[in-house]
Amino acid sequence: GENVEQHPSTLSVQEGDSAVIKCTYSDSASNYFPWYKQELGKRPQLIIDIRSNVGEKKDQRIAVTLNKTAKHFSLHITETQPEDSAVYFCAASHTDKLIFGTGTRLQVFP
């Protein structure tokens, strides 16, 4: 079946450093790629998304890039802060639903 691979599974950074999370997908028809942040014990919340007609999108300290040819997209967080600590999930659309990656646990140390 269709799948989304996400790396790394855990990521530890010092406050102020950048963090990058990478995902690859298998369905060439995928055209919507959201990223969700899930804090401990809470629901996943959408933080940024990108559609297939765009190569890059930025929102303050967060950016997402998409390479449709390579079926690859990435989340970039700059100037990380302790409150960025959470599990991040990438997803790709597949026939009107989302297929999620396995998540990246990001820890930002003060």
Place this chain on the structure above:
Amino acid sequence: GAGVSQSPSNKVTEKGKDVELRCDPISGHTALYWYRQSLGQGLEFLIYFQGNSAPDKSGLPSDRFSAERTGGSVSTLTIQRTQQEDSAVYLCASSLAVVANYGYTFGSGTRLTVV
């Protein structure tokens, strides 16, 4: 409502019992999804409802799992003869229409523990 509501928030059940999990989507959202999140794992798709169309049941792990959506709004996920491997957080999400245009809003989930 203001968000996606799920009940109960926690459920402990004995192995072999049936359970029902409820999801009340955002008013006006035509699409409703159920996912399962096992401890430390990703989000596993279970089932998807869109308007009056036949649901996409391709993610249901066994015939013990079923779901319905009455009146295009509230949905109930039923697990019959629960097993310990069913223990997980069951997340519901709704979307204004097809996901590629609007994305999901998740509920807070139901944490199911089968003992």
